[in-house]
Amino acid sequence: MEQYLNKGIKEVIDQYPEVEKILDEYGIGCGPCSVGICELKDIVDIHNLPAEQEQELMQKIAGIIYPGQDIIIPSGKKKVPAEGGEIKYSPPMKQLVDEHVLIKRWLALIPAVVKNLDLESDEGRQLILDGIDLIRSYADRYHHAKEEDILFKYFDEKSEILQVMYEDHTTGRGHVKAMLEALDRKDEATLGEQLSAYRELLTEHIKKEDEILYPWMDRNLSTSQVGELFAKFSEVDEKMGFSPDKYEQFVVKLEQQFPK
Ligand SMILES: [Fe+2]
Numbered sequence: 027m028e029q030y031l032n033k034g035i036k037e038v039i040d041q042y043p044e045v046e047k048i049l050d051e052y053g054i055g056c057g058p059c060s061v062g063i064c065e066l067k068d069i070v071d072i073h074n075l076p077a078e079q080e081q082e083l084m085q086k087i088a089g090i091i092y093p094g095q096d097i098i099i100p101s102g103k104k105k106v107p108a109e110g111g112e113i114k115y116s117p118p119m120k121q122l123v124d125e126h127v128l129i130k131r132w133l134a135l136i137p138a139v140v141k142n143l144d145l146e147s148d149e150g151r152q153l154i155l156d157g158i159d160l161i162r163s164y165a166d167r168y169h170h171a172k173e174e175d176i177l178f179k180y181f182d183e184k185s186e187i188l189q190v191m192y193e194d195h196t197t198g199r200g201h202v203k204a205m206l207e208a209l210d211r212k213d214e215a216t217l218g219e220q221l222s223a224y225r226e227l228l229t230e231h232i233k234k235e236d237e238i239l240y241p242w243m244d245r246n247l248s249t250s251q252v253g254e255l256f257a258k259f260s261e262v263d264e265k266m267g268f269s270p271d272k273y274e275q276f277v278v279k280l281e282q283q284f285p286k
């Protein structure tokens with residue numbers, strides 16, 4: 027079993043396609059992950075299943091790889107179980123999760139915004155400019171910069187999981203560039219496509235961070251590193267030179283304009 031634990035998940039799935047279905051049963055979706063070359067043991071560690079579920083999952087996988095054989099599953103190092111399914115974050119990680127909330131509220135509004143696009147009026151164009159400003163200033167320059175310039179530096183930036191995160195940030199910046207170009211040309215179709223693509227990308231990205239990346243990072247950071255992170259994030263907050271209030275107000279206004 028050890029040799030399979032050290033193999034890339036894509037390789038294991040290629041050899042034993044049923045493993046993907048088993049992982050799916052435990053909410054581990056390696057299929058949609060754009061890289062998918064994490065080792066099997068990392069996947070089990072990153073997803074932090076309760077001990078019994080982890081054993082059960084590994085037994086099922088062993089049953090596929092070694093049918094009819096009695097396989098001893100190495101018991102993983104024990105981690106703090108999530109209580110009642112709710113993820114407990116360290117204070118700096120909680121800050122990042124909280125920042126995601128405003129971004130998610132804006133993402134939730136995008137379908138209504140796309141449906142009501144009006145690039146002929148000043149007001150309609152301003153709405154898009156304000157939305158792009160939220161993405162560039164708040165989501166990217168402020169939030170993603172905290173991740174890329176501070177948090178990710180505590181980990182191996184060449185690791186697959188971080189490569190996926192960097193790739194998502196870069197793809198998002200590409201969508202923003204295309205949005206601005208479409209806005210200039212008053213090309214509503216392209217602008218709508220780019221906004222929707224950004225929404226899809228960031229929705230998945232935030233889910234990966236909230237549910238997988240941050241909890242895994244928290245388990246691997248020492249107490250002093252957590253303290254250091256908190257101090258560094260506070261420094262960014264002090265220097266950021268803008269108040270998130272205006273983005274909050276923008277979102278509240280749109281929520282009233284397009285109620286669910
Ligand atoms: Fe991110």
Ligand SMILES: [Fe+2]
Nearest residue numbers: 122169173235
């Ligand atoms: Fe994030």
